[in-house]
Amino acid sequence: MSTPDTAAPARQPATSAGTADPASARWGALGPVGLVLAGGVSVQFGGALAVTLMPRAGALGVVALRLLVAAVVLLVVCRPKVRGYSRADWGTVVVFGVTMAAMNGLFYQSVDRIPLGTAVTLEVLGPLALSVLVSRRAVNLVWAGLALAGVFLLGGGGVGDLDPLGAAFALTAGVMWAAYIVFSGRTGRRFPQADGLALAMAVGAVLFLPLGIAESGTKLLDPVTLGLGAAVAVLSSVLPYTLELLALRRLPASTFAIMMSLEPALAAAAGFLILDQTLSTTEAAAIALVIAASMGAVRTQVGRRGRAAVPEA
Numbered sequence: 432m433s434t435p436d437t438a439a440p441a442r443q444p445a446t447s448a449g450t451a452d453p454a455s456a457r458w459g460a461l462g463p464v465g466l467v468l469a470g471g472v473s474v475q476f477g478g479a480l481a482v483t484l485m486p487r488a489g490a491l492g493v494v495a496l497r498l499l500v501a502a503v504v505l506l507v508v509c510r511p512k513v514r515g516y517s518r519a520d521w522g523t524v525v526v527f528g529v530t531m532a533a534m535n536g537l538f539y540q541s542v543d544r545i546p547l548g549t550a551v552t553l554e555v556l557g558p559l560a561l562s563v564l565v566s567r568r569a570v571n572l573v574w575a576g577l578a579l580a581g582v583f584l585l586g587g588g589g590v591g592d593l594d595p596l597g598a599a600f601a602l603t604a605g606v607m608w609a610a611y612i613v614f615s616g617r618t619g620r621r622f623p624q625a626d627g628l629a630l631a632m633a634v635g636a637v638l639f640l641p642l643g644i645a646e647s648g649t650k651l652l653d654p655v656t657l658g659l660g661a662a663v664a665v666l667s668s669v670l671p672y673t674l675e676l677l678a679l680r681r682l683p684a685s686t687f688a689i690m691m692s693l694e695p696a697l698a699a700a701a702g703f704l705i706l707d708q709t710l711s712t713t714e715a716a717a718i719a720l721v722i723a724a725s726m727g728a729v730r731t732q733v734g735r736r737g738r739a740a741v742p743e744a
Contacts, residue, residue, distance in 0.1 A: 466678035468693075470671035474506025475551070477666025479705035482542050484659045488647045490539040490709035498532060498636040501668035506633060511626030518634025520621045526603040527627065528634025529615040536639060537600050542599030546708040548699025552581065552721045555600060555695055557605025558612060559725050574724040584713050602743060626673075632668075639744035692725035 481493050488496065541550040559578055618627035643651060651658060695718045700707035712716070 437721070463678040463681045469673035470678070471694055471697045472701075473548070473666045473670045473674065475694065475701040476705065477663050477668075478538075478542060478547055478551075478698065479701040480659065480666060481663045482706055483545060484656065485539075487653070488650050488656050488660065489643075490543045491536065491639070491645070492643040492647030492651050492656075493660065493663065494532075494535045494539050495636070495639045495647075496657070497664045497667060498535065498632060498639050500661045502629070502632040502636040504664070504669050505625065505629035505645055509625050509629040511622070511629050513630075516621070518665055522629050523614065523617050523621055524627050527611070527618045528631035529638065530607055530610045530696065531631055532613055532635035534604055534611050534641045535635070536642070537604035537607060541597050541600035541604060544594045545601065546699075547702035547706060547709075548695060548708065548710060548718060549593065549714065549738045550601040550604075551698035552596070552718050553601035553697040554605040554608060555608040555692070555721060555725060556582070556602065557607070558720075559577035560605075560613065574727045577720045577724035581717040581724065584717035584720065628672075641650060692722050695722055703743040 457617065481497070484493050485663075538554060541554070556578055559574070615628075618631060621627060622630070651660075699710055699718055700713075703710070
């Protein structure tokens with residue numbers, strides 16, 4: 432999806448895009464498109480693994496483990512400095528961390544109640560709405576209409592066929608995703624490399640850990656639960672950030688944003704392969720409509736910026 436200023440990635444990479452490292456050579460053979468797809472697969476299969484972990488640790492416990500492990504890894508890798516920032520800088524990173532924690536918490540509450548592919552499809556409406564509002568072009572009414580048609584089909588012609596609380600959690604997570612995109616950009620402008628991301632992840636982990644402990648208690652200390660939670664953190668946060676970073680060195684941000692619109696399809700595939708969550712023809716058509724709406728909205732905004740950049744004769 433796109434941000435108010437540019438067609439930027441929905442997830443912020445974990446290190447600076449200007450830094451060369453041996454990983455580029457190891458992963459470069461996949462090509463930038465392959466790296467983005469691998470990152471998307473990692474995120475959604477990490478989400479499917481999280482669903483299998485929920486009976487052991489609860490939705491809030493899984494989120495707490497994911498944020499905590501991801502924060503530790505990012506803090507160790509980035510080693511962000513904590514001095515020399517203004518109160519406004521810290522306010523931005525704290526809001527970013529709160530938004531990140533809320534987005535993850537709401538989404539995991541959703542997938543605890545409705546299929547993974549459906550949850551991601553509803554969640555992606557948040558960034559889509561942000562893109563449509565920022566663009567302010569009449570053609571975006573078409574994309575909004577396609578998205579609404581997809582939501583209508585997901586509900587089987589209404590909302591009665593979906594768990595209403597699960598759908599509400601997914602839609603609210605989408606709102607948080609849109610806010611995440613905005614504050615990710617602001618944090619990136621105030622903090623070097625991925626320091627802001629690491630600090631925000633730490634804020635989210637600190638905020639969510641009491642909720643996870645309250646729900647799951649000593650279950651979080653079980654070695655199997657800790658291991659699976661670490662796997663979820665790596666698959667859903669650390670690995671995709673790295674793959675997307677490498678891809679963005681050679682892939683236009685607009686192309687990246689369009690490819691991010693494929694996440695509902697990847698989520699549906701992960702739900703089918705890992706969770707045995709099958710899609711009906713109507714549900715598959717609904718997901719296709721939302722993907723088409725997302726891609727159309729991104730392309731419209733990219734096209735507008737391209738025309739605006741052409742000097743007048």
